[in-house]
Structures are given as structure tokens and as C-alpha cells.
Amino acid sequence: MRSLAxxxxxxxxxxxxxxxxxxxxxxxxxxxxxxxxxxxxxxxLAIQRAVTRQLAADIGGxxxxxxxxGKLVLxxxxxxxxHTASPCPVRVRDGILRVEPELAYVLxxxxxxxxQPYTPADVxxxxxxxxxxxxxxxxxxxxxxxxxxxxxxxxxxxxxxxFLGPVVDDxxxxxELALQVGNANSPLQGRHPDGNPRLPLYWLAEYLRSxxxxxxxxxxxxxxxxxxxxxLPLASEVRIRYGALGTLSVCFKADD
Numbered sequence: 001m002r003s004l005a006x007x008x009x010x011x012x013x014x015x016x017x018x019x020x021x022x023x024x025x026x027x028x029x030x031x032x033x034x035x036x037x038x039x040x041x042x043x044x045l046a047i048q049r050a051v052t053r054q055l056a057a058d059i060g061g062x063x064x065x066x067x068x069x070g071k072l073v074l075x076x077x078x079x080x081x082x083h084t085a086s087p088c089p090v091r092v093r094d095g096i097l098r099v100e101p102e103l104a105y106v107l108x109x110x111x112x113x114x115x116q117p118y119t120p121a122d123v124x125x126x127x128x129x130x131x132x133x134x135x136x137x138x139x140x141x142x143x144x145x146x147x148x149x150x151x152x153x154x155x156x157x158x159x160x161x162x163f164l165g166p167v168v169d170d171x172x173x174x175x176e177l178a179l180q181v182g183n184a185n186s187p188l189q190g191r192h193p194d195g196n197p198r199l200p201l202y203w204l205a206e207y208l209r210s211x212x213x214x215x216x217x218x219x220x221x222x223x224x225x226x227x228x229x230x231x232l233p234l235a236s237e238v239r240i241r242y243g244a245l246g247t248l249s250v251c252f253k254a255d256d
Contacts (some may be wrong), residue, residue, distance in 0.1 A: 005132070007161050008046070009225050011043075012046045012050050013050055014046050015032050015154060016053075017054065018036075019051050019154070020054045021050075024138040027092075028140055028141055029140070030141070030142060031141065031151055033144075038153070038154045039047065039150065039235040040150065041071075041150065041153065043071075045072070047151055048075060048153070052078075055078070057079070059219070060077055060079025060080075060218075061076075061077065061082060061104075061216075061219050062077060062204060062222075063125065063223075064203065064204045064220050064223055065194060065224050066199055067203070069148055070149075072153070073153075073200075073208070074153075074235065075159055076203070077156075077159055079162065081136070081161030082220060083163050083164070086237075086250045087235075087251040088131070088163050089255035090136055090158060090234075090251050090253070091254070092254055093138070096231050097231065097234060098137040098229045099134040099135060099137060099232055099238060100133075100135040100226075100229050101132075101165075101179055101225060101226050101242065101248075102133045102135055102197075102224065102226065103170060103223070103242075104131040104162065104220040105127050105129075105198070105221045105222075106128045106129050106131065106132065106218070108126055108218050109126050110126075110214060110216050111208075111214050111215040111244070112214035113211075114209060118209055119175060120198070122199075123205045124198070126215075130167055130168055131166065132165035132234035132248040133163060133220075133222060134163045134240075134248065135162055135225065136160040136163060137159070137160055137229055138158065138159075139160050143171045153234070154193065162251055163248075165246075165248030166246055166248065169245070170197075170245065174192050174196075175199050176198075177190040177226050179241065179242060181230065181238075188226075190243075192224055193225070194224055197224065200222055200224060204221060228245030233252075234253060234254055235251065235252070235253060236250070237251045
């Protein structure tokens with residue numbers, strides 16, 4: 001990944017300042033101005049880091065997926081936006097909340113930067129527990145579909161936060177899960193986008209290590225939605241069954 005020049009750093013700070021302002025005022029906007037709009041993965045990730053720094057936010061977790069050509073899927077989830085109690089406060093647009101059903105891995109110990117690569121067994125041993133979870137979605141763009149992947153990467157990939165449901169045993173094959181949302185007549189055939197939901201976690205631990213960074217005990221990692229994004233109602237209990245793993249129940253309330 002390319003290094004950043006002094007002019008790049010100035011543009012990154014301007015981009016982060018705009019995205020931070022949108023977060024604090026809860027307003028959305030168009031794509032960032034061309035003078036500081038990110039054009040590649042390195043700039044987008046640098047903007048993520050600058051947003052975190054300007055917010056003085058604690059990273060409580062990460063969302064990730066296996067990389068693909070031109071795409072590196074990685075974004076922080078701030079600790080203050082990770083919820084475990086119902087009703088769960090959320091920000092909504094036009095009365096609609098969108099979520100992604102996922103599995104969330106909570107770490108029992110640090111996986112710090114080191115010279116030796118991390119193996120899948122190393123990462124497995126660091127997992128304290130697995131939760132049913134819902135990623136809570138919101139963009140700082142008026143229409144995140146109208147901007148590029150790089151734009152969305154700079155804005156933490158449409159993340160608003162995370163709701164952690166019950167702890168489950170995920171030793172079984174979790175590549176596919178039949179998702180039953182409420183009283184729907186038939187379940188959704190959920191499939192993890194990377195087949196094995198732990199594969200992106202293995203990649204994340206090794207990627208952060210290679211960057212001189214790491215994961216910390218207590219952080220939560222989500223690795224991809226089983227059913228894209230789903231619209232859910234406010235102010236009424238929602239029950240989602242994740243196949244044989246168990247059921248997540250939650251009520252959402254608007255955080256005005």
C-alpha cells in the first residue's frame with residue numbers, strides 16, 4: 001500500500017473533519033469535495049484513522065471481510081456504539097432501520113503486533129465467545145449507493161454500530177444458516193459471503209499484525225452478513241432465528 005505525502009495528509013484531515021462533523025450533527029451529505037475525496041484504499045484507511053482520532057473514540061471492534069481485487073474490507077466499530085441491552089438506541093432515516101445479521105467474535109486476549117505470523121489456531125485460541133449479532137447501518141452520505149467503494153471505506157463502510165445478542169456454540173458448520181425473521185412464512189437461506197465466518201477474522205489478525213497494529217482483548221469482530229441488509233421496525237420486539245444456533249430478540253428505539 002502506498003505511503004502518504006504531506007499534501008495527502010492535509011487532504012485526509014479535511015476529509016475526516018467533514019465526516020466527523022456529519023457524525024456529530026447527524027446529517028448526511030453528498031460525496032466529499034474533489035479536493036479531498038479519497039481516490040484509493042490507502043487514503044480511505046487514513047481517513048478512517050483520522051476520524052477515530054478526531055472523535056477521540058475507542059475502537060471496540062471491527063467489521064471485515066476477505067479482500068478482493070481493489071477492495072479491502074475493514075472498518076472500526078466504536079465502543080460506545082456496541083449495544084447489549086434492549087431497547088437498543090439507533091439512528092433512523094425516514095423511519096427505516098437497516099441491519100445485517102452476523103456472527104460476532106469477542107476476543108479473550110490480545111493479538112498484538114509481532115514478527116511471527118498468526119495462524120488460524122492462534123486466533124481460535126484468542127476467541128472468548130461467539131454472539132448472534134446485528135450490524136446497525138447508517139451512512140454519512142445521502143445515498144451511499146451513489147458513491148464509490150473507496151468513499152464508503154473512508155466512512156467506515158456504512159457502520160452505525162452493533163447489537164450483540166446471545167452467546168452461541170459455533171463449532172458446527174456456520175457457512176449457511178436458515179434465518180427466520182419474525183413471523184415470516186418461510187426462512188431466508190442465509191449464506192456467509194466468505195463461506196467460513198472465521199476466515200475474515202484470521203485475515204484481520206494477520207493484516208493488522210503486518211501493519212504494526214493488533215487486536216485487543218474485549219474487542220468484537222464481525223465478518224459478513226448472512227442475508228445482505230434487512231429493514232426492521234422500531235418500537236416492537238423483533239425475533240430472528242439463526243438456524244440451529246439460536247434466536248436473537250431485540251426492540252429498537254429511535255435515538256433522537
